[in-house]
Amino acid sequence: MRNVRGAAEKTKGVILLVEDDAQHAELLVQAIAQRRPYRVFHASDGPTTLKFTEYFRPNLFILDYRLPAMNGIELYERLRLRRDLQHIPVLMISAALPSKEIRERGIVGLRKPFNLQDLFRKIDSLLSE
DSSP: OHHHHHHHHTOSSEEEEEOSOHHHHHHHHHHHHHHSSOEEEEESSHHHHHHHTTTOOOSEEEEESSOSSSOHHHHHHHHHTSGGGTTSOEEEEESSOOHHHHHHHTOEEEESSOOHHHHHHHHHHHHHO
């Protein structure tokens, strides 16, 4: 975790992608890193995400809804319990977005499969707020 903390502190735009599908995560990390000036870290589940956030605070969370151990809404709720993470925007991605739940919480959603340009627009918009 020490290396992650040092790298995150030197980067202004840090995204934490929480995705349990390793191939999908790698594709997203590479696409964002190649086309946007943000540093992207990957976690595969909620408990790992919570551990990461003990060491650094990203500027944006991209959460898959269907995750092992806890779903994206449960993870969102756990993240929001921490005062230092309450202001960080969240983009939730899933083939089965829980529309009512994300709308009630003010979470921006993106339904899989999606166009990368739509993803980039949402990321840029959330990080510019």
